[in-house]
Amino acid sequence: MTSGDEFALPAVGIKEVIASPPDRITPIPNVSPLLLGTLNVRGRVVWVADLGQFLGDSAPLSTDRSEIYVIAVEDQDTMLGLAVDLINGMDWLPLDDIQVPTNLPDGMAPFIRGEWAVGDAQDRHLRLLDQVAILRSARWAA
DSSP: OTOOOOEOOOOGGEEEEEEGGGSSBOTTTSSOOOOEEEEEEEEEOOOEEEEHHHOOOOOOOOOEEEOOEEEEEEEEEEEEEEEEEEEEOOOOOOOGGOOOOSOOOOOTTTGEEEEEETTTTEEEEEEEHHHHHHHTTGGGGO
């Protein structure tokens, strides 16, 4: 997100991570502005969404770059690609340290399971996303 917020996804919900050239994402007319288009992932058509805008960021994801990072999440037979600005890596985070989220915008709250305090001064928060709630959201129909 352009706001600098950091998020985590549970590894069990991630199908794969893709670095795609922007021209491989096919725009589709007359769909939600949250959707960038579709991407062919080994013969499967996957919708790609701007995760930042979905969570309330006002600025759209910049597609003026050589690659767009897409995290494909899946629940049952539904797959969605979440386009993100940056992927910082993968790490095991202790569930015992997760806290109730604080200072969440109303539009983001239904999609956050909790958060970890991070940084030397514990002044930043890494928020755990609920990929099932994102996949099943009515926002995609808007």
